[in-house]
Amino acid sequence: MKKNTIDIITMGCSKNLVDSELLMSQFEVNGYKCTHDSKKPQGEIAVINTCGFIEAAKEESINTILEFAQAKDEGRLNKLFVMGCLSQRYQKELEAEIPQVDKFYGKFNYKQLLQDLGKAEVKACDGKRHITTPRHYAYIKISEGCDRHCAYCAIPIITGKHVSRPMQEILDEVSQLVADGTKEFQIIAQELTYYGVDIDGNRHIAELISKMADIPGVKWIRLHYAYPAHFPWELLKVIREKDNVCNYLDIALQHVSDNMLQKMQRHVSKQDTYDLVSKLREEVPGIHIRTTLMVGFPGETDEDFNELMAFVKWARFERMGAFTYSEEEGTYSAEHYTDDIPEDVKNSRLDQLMALQQNISAEIEAEKVGKVMTVVIDRKEGDYYIGRTEYCSPEVDPEVLIPTVEKQLRVGTFYKTKITSSEEFDLYGTTLL
Template structure:
């Protein structure tokens, strides 16, 4: 059995694990496809997500589909790993016996030996990229020490564990040698990086060192936490041209009452002052945040306060999740899920409608300016790229006519000629570059 299909569900942190697993398989001579549209491997490995209700349902449906294929003899082996498997392994084993073996979030390396091979530790910092070859995700830690009421991640991943800086630098050098130019720095909590192994926040030092790796041109930061945010990273961002003026920092809410119920360990005033300081120290920075509507106890007044905050703050990037009542979280044990699902969704939709207007107005201000853009792909008559203010898959894209002479994976100066809520249009402009 030399053909394997690897299916990845959920976030980019899972994707990194899948890429490491694929590298191991390929080193043993397997032919591996990632997320194929028509899976035909003798072996299928599903890397699951177990974060919130919708993600769990999607993972379970995928497992059931392949379990049926296993029963019909269309595949010979079926393995499941990842967050859902970590969280519900006993129940899954009982309910879906067609799966040959379930692995958790961290013991997936056993799969290599279960297939009769040895894990290649000399390849531990190497991956087979599933992203376009010019960008990659770099996971700098696992786990989380926060105790947010709604979040099941610490139940799945355990406490925060930073990856040593030397290992991350080696991994980055390997990625750069493969042609990677752009790093998306990811973790469950960037703000905590280094506190466990270096006894102090080390995100700024890490980012500065990563920027020195030859070939890396852009570094972007994802999933920071406002409480205890390491402000020295702002100095690196402001002074180092390789560090994008972009920060993904989930705030979840702004009402002091809700922040307390959510166990966020930060106040409304502290949040507003932090945002002001970030924007002052890094002029032009694009902030991405995520919010939750319908957390237990959220009143109309709380929601209106959140809505007004979004309207006033004008985040460049924003997403909203209706609250999901997750088993064994603090909220599950201590709060009644008292906001109806339709209200949760209505509130989320209201904020996204507001954000659509904000995003449109901010994008309109980009018309006539020229930005450095990296080209990701070609589709539907356009080359599709991103500015330094845009992360793959979640942020606006720049559309350039396919008649222009550009190459995927390269940087170009692009003059913006039109803008919609979430997309920009432009043409190559090498004579008039400005940001």
């Protein structure tokens, strides 16, 4: 057990990761050494930043807490703290069930932990982060919370209403990160396209991204978690015209049948959804769309599912994830609908959808063979350098594998790369120096 060392473990999404990075920075100016997601935690203190989005994520968070609780029982850990979405929502239940945890914090009061350890929040360090990703890229969280009330989603219950960060604060953060060597920025929020509405009633996402793109040294900007209803079309002009805004948009569509969209309370129709995808492709030629779809929502018929399959065949999403419906207590669907689709039907539909997408992805990636693309190198792994094109977000999208025997490449550097072959989800290439 290492004295004055804190192990931070982050569960769930990149939005949680940003919170962990902010906390690590505060710990470090108070004299602690921090490790993040260590395979062998050895600190005297552990902080687990939990996820509470869906059942599987909650289970994973609880199992992780129990592992560290056992370490504390065995004398391998002095103090154990828990923060984040799961404890925001279930604090009282967790306190009763896992007494080994010294204190539970929610999603917004976690800096209280500093005081509870007898330390002070250092204002000069406020907003500064210990970046845990490779130095060349970082996540930028532009808002917290969500004003949407989709029937299945617990996020608004956990995070509360949408709150945008001040624009200048975000731009200053990007400038500081550029000065520290960051070149690529993943812009994240629960609902990216709503940015600014809580400030003055208007959407300012296009203005924010345009100003960010004008900061010298910003090489790539990639946008995550847009919402289909009332999409701010002016954002497409920014994506199209700013060279350093990647031709990439992550927009969760969830379903396409009118029956499902209405029951899910998505405030869009089937026709709206088809029109949206068409307009994205028309306004930004070559755009790569990442989406998420759900199967097995209460009342989903074979016809609804067939409409979804037909939509995916038509849309040919470059990136697509899917998951089965999981009932979350407190949500509209948990209180008003019966979870009536059997698990085997849910899983069968998921398998069919992902098999279809696998073929589409293989065809799309194969079309890149022979092309020269810009690739940023993320890491070296075995016999390959692993990189990404502008169409690929870290950890979730295809990667480009470049043999190490060819040339010595530097992590965080961008190279012109000729794509030589492809697989369903990954590409192989050779750099042109």
